[in-house]
Amino acid sequence: xxxxxxxxxxxxxxxxxxxxxxxxxxxxxxxxxxxxxxxxxxxxxxxxxxxxxxxxxxxxxxxxxxxxxxxxxxxxxxxxxxxxxxxxxxxxxxxxx
Numbered sequence: 423x424x425x426x427x428x429x430x431x432x433x434x435x436x437x438x439x440x441x442x443x444x445x446x447x448x449x450x451x452x453x454x455x456x457x458x459x460x461x462x463x464x465x466x467x468x469x470x471x472x473x474x475x476x477x478x479x480x481x482x483x484x485x486x487x488x489x490x491x492x493x494x495x496x497x498x499x500x501x502x503x504x505x506x507x508x509x510x511x512x513x514x515x516x517x518x519x
Contacts (some may be wrong), residue, residue: 432468
Protein backbone atom coordinates (compact mmCIF):
# COMPACT_ATOMS: atom_id res chain seq x y z
CA UNK A 423 0.00 0.00 0.00
CA UNK A 424 2.80 2.40 0.86
CA UNK A 425 4.62 1.65 -2.39
CA UNK A 426 1.47 2.30 -4.42
CA UNK A 427 0.96 5.62 -2.62
CA UNK A 428 4.58 6.61 -3.19
CA UNK A 429 4.42 5.65 -6.88
CA UNK A 430 1.27 7.72 -7.32
CA UNK A 431 2.77 10.71 -5.51
CA UNK A 432 6.04 10.47 -7.45
CA UNK A 433 4.23 10.27 -10.79
CA UNK A 434 2.19 13.37 -9.95
CA UNK A 435 5.33 15.17 -8.81
CA UNK A 436 7.16 14.38 -12.07
CA UNK A 437 4.20 15.42 -14.22
CA UNK A 438 3.74 18.70 -12.37
CA UNK A 439 7.33 19.71 -11.58
CA UNK A 440 9.93 17.79 -13.59
CA UNK A 441 8.44 17.35 -17.06
CA UNK A 442 7.43 21.01 -17.55
CA UNK A 443 11.10 21.97 -17.09
CA UNK A 444 12.36 19.24 -19.44
CA UNK A 445 10.12 20.08 -22.40
CA UNK A 446 11.02 23.19 -24.42
CA UNK A 447 8.34 25.88 -24.45
CA UNK A 448 5.88 25.49 -27.31
CA UNK A 449 7.22 22.10 -28.40
CA UNK A 450 3.94 20.26 -27.84
CA UNK A 451 1.95 22.87 -29.75
CA UNK A 452 4.45 22.80 -32.64
CA UNK A 453 4.47 18.99 -32.71
CA UNK A 454 0.65 18.88 -32.62
CA UNK A 455 0.13 21.08 -35.68
CA UNK A 456 -1.37 19.12 -38.59
CA UNK A 457 0.82 18.49 -41.62
CA UNK A 458 -0.05 20.33 -44.80
CA UNK A 459 -1.75 18.15 -47.39
CA UNK A 460 1.32 18.31 -49.61
CA UNK A 461 3.27 16.32 -46.99
CA UNK A 462 0.69 13.56 -46.57
CA UNK A 463 1.73 10.13 -47.82
CA UNK A 464 -0.48 7.81 -49.82
CA UNK A 465 -0.89 4.10 -49.05
CA UNK A 466 0.98 1.71 -51.30
CA UNK A 467 -0.81 -0.44 -53.87
CA UNK A 468 -0.07 -3.55 -51.76
CA UNK A 469 -1.64 -2.01 -48.66
CA UNK A 470 -4.68 -0.86 -50.62
CA UNK A 471 -5.17 -4.37 -52.03
CA UNK A 472 -4.81 -6.01 -48.61
CA UNK A 473 -7.30 -3.54 -47.14
CA UNK A 474 -9.75 -4.36 -49.93
CA UNK A 475 -9.37 -8.11 -49.25
CA UNK A 476 -9.87 -7.71 -45.50
CA UNK A 477 -12.92 -5.48 -46.04
CA UNK A 478 -14.38 -8.09 -48.39
CA UNK A 479 -13.76 -10.82 -45.80
CA UNK A 480 -15.60 -8.81 -43.14
CA UNK A 481 -18.48 -8.18 -45.53
CA UNK A 482 -18.75 -11.95 -46.07
CA UNK A 483 -19.23 -12.30 -42.31
CA UNK A 484 -15.77 -13.53 -41.33
CA UNK A 485 -14.50 -12.37 -37.95
CA UNK A 486 -11.06 -11.16 -36.99
CA UNK A 487 -10.22 -14.58 -35.53
CA UNK A 488 -11.43 -16.32 -38.70
CA UNK A 489 -8.90 -14.40 -40.77
CA UNK A 490 -5.94 -16.15 -39.13
CA UNK A 491 -2.34 -15.09 -39.72
CA UNK A 492 -2.22 -12.31 -42.30
CA UNK A 493 1.02 -13.60 -43.81
CA UNK A 494 -0.46 -17.04 -44.51
CA UNK A 495 -3.83 -15.73 -45.71
CA UNK A 496 -2.62 -13.05 -48.08
CA UNK A 497 0.78 -14.39 -49.05
CA UNK A 498 2.74 -11.61 -47.41
CA UNK A 499 5.99 -12.50 -45.72
CA UNK A 500 8.28 -10.24 -43.75
CA UNK A 501 10.64 -13.05 -42.80
CA UNK A 502 14.23 -12.05 -43.33
CA UNK A 503 13.63 -8.32 -43.17
CA UNK A 504 15.63 -6.46 -40.58
CA UNK A 505 13.47 -4.71 -38.01
CA UNK A 506 13.13 -1.00 -38.59
CA UNK A 507 14.68 1.28 -35.99
CA UNK A 508 12.28 2.86 -33.52
CA UNK A 509 11.35 6.51 -33.88
CA UNK A 510 12.83 8.87 -31.33
CA UNK A 511 10.12 9.64 -28.84
CA UNK A 512 11.21 13.20 -28.15
CA UNK A 513 13.21 15.62 -30.30
CA UNK A 514 15.33 16.83 -27.42
CA UNK A 515 16.60 13.44 -26.22
CA UNK A 516 20.27 13.58 -25.33
CA UNK A 517 20.99 9.89 -25.89
CA UNK A 518 20.47 8.68 -29.41
CA UNK A 519 20.55 4.94 -29.63
